[in-house]
Amino acid sequence: xxxxxxxxxxxxxVAELAEATDITKSARGLVFDVPGWPGHLPxxxxxxxxxxEDGYSVQRSYSxxxxxxxxxxxxxxxxxxxxxxxxxxxxxxxxxxxxxLRGPVGGWFVWRSADQAPVTLVAGGSGIAPLMAMxxxxxxxxxxxxxxxIYSVRTPEDVYYADxxxxxxxxxxxLDVHLVYTRQAPExxxxxxxxxxxxxxxxxxxxxxxxxxxxxxxPTGFVETVSDIxxxxxxxxxxxxxxxxx
Amino acid sequence: xSDDHVDGNALAGDLREIFAVDLTVxxxxxxxxxxxxxVATLRVYQNAPGIVARCxxxxxxxxxxxxxxxxxxxxLRGTVSLEIPLPSP
Numbered sequence: 001x002x003x004x005x006x007x008x009x010x011x012x013x014v015a016e017l018a019e020a021t022d023i024t025k026s027a028r029g030l031v032f033d034v035p036g037w038p039g040h041l042p043x044x045x046x047x048x049x050x051x052x053e054d055g056y057s058v059q060r061s062y063s064x065x066x067x068x069x070x071x072x073x074x075x076x077x078x079x080x081x082x083x084x085x086x087x088x089x090x091x092x093x094x095x096x097x098x099x100x101l102r103g104p105v106g107g108w109f110v111w112r113s114a115d116q117a118p119v120t121l122v123a124g125g126s127g128i129a130p131l132m133a134m135x136x137x138x139x140x141x142x143x144x145x146x147x148x149x150i151y152s153v154r155t156p157e158d159v160y161y162a163d164x165x166x167x168x169x170x171x172x173x174x175l176d177v178h179l180v181y182t183r184q185a186p187e188x189x190x191x192x193x194x195x196x197x198x199x200x201x202x203x204x205x206x207x208x209x210x211x212x213x214x215x216x217x218x219p220t221g222f223v224e225t226v227s228d229i230x231x232x233x234x235x236x237x238x239x240x241x242x243x244x245x246x
Numbered sequence: 247x248s249d250d251h252v253d254g255n256a257l258a259g260d261l262r263e264i265f266a267v268d269l270t271v272x273x274x275x276x277x278x279x280x281x282x283x284x285v286a287t288l289r290v291y292q293n294a295p296g297i298v299a300r301c302x303x304x305x306x307x308x309x310x311x312x313x314x315x316x317x318x319x320x321x322l323r324g325t326v327s328l329e330i331p332l333p334s335p
Contacts, residue, residue, distance in 0.1 A: 009262065009263055009264065009265070009266060010259065010262035010263050011263075045255070045258070045259075046259075047259035047260075061255075061256055061259065102259055102262075102263075103259065105258035105259045105262050105268065105270075106255050106258040106268070106270055106286070107258075107268040107270060107271040108254075108255060108268075108270050108271045108284055108285075108286035108287075109255050109286065220250075220251060220252065241286075242253060242287070243253065243255050244251070244252045244253045244255075245252060246250070246251070246252045
């Protein structure tokens, strides 16, 4: 893929914000254009660096949430109230503004469409970002690999890409989407709010016998709990890939 | 279960600044317990002056990386070896 064109060491690039949209009340989708962007694999991330006038510099990693699309890609950024970087990216950065970033990086938490094994995706909150890139890439490439997404959110308002996921669950053949609400379920929901547990992962993920690729992304505690359950359910630990964002 | 760490995926950018290939897909062996696993699965603590990566099995420090203004220090004394996938020539 395009990644083969990448060679040598990684350096910082200038990225221009092309579009910004609200994904939820507290998350923004930021679409960047980067001249000479080499393309990415779904699941990869970029490092963003902000530098103040006095030279103070701070760096954060954000997963790419879009399918490969030339020199353009989307990051989804959850606003962290006392954060150093996300309030700037969500509330200050405007189309036409430029920031420094480097990437794409990370080759381990990556779905490769040539791999025909079924896929179970488990997201906690904003951990949906790299999994969304996988879902979108699967559709863009016309892949038939069966995907199951289990997505844990606090309330219905916290669902990233809610309309798109609803549409894809209907239209993308072979994609199942199951939402778990931990604090407040939508009206008329058959289940009360609850934490994601063994029964849900067992029912809505692929069984270990199918040797699926499992991708789990979310807060550290969430990822550890979910990956431990998959291993307890008999999944090969090497096929349970995780990404923690603290 | 603690939330103060991330994982080795977060090392990708800092290591690719130094090395020509992605080291997070390399398999490392811990000098403390002999555990072998992907660098991406290490426990990474970023709230230090540098970055500290620990073995997910025994918590031995296997990698430390400090970035200065014009140089980096990489301490691998906790790592016996790294097996690095490369394309066939």
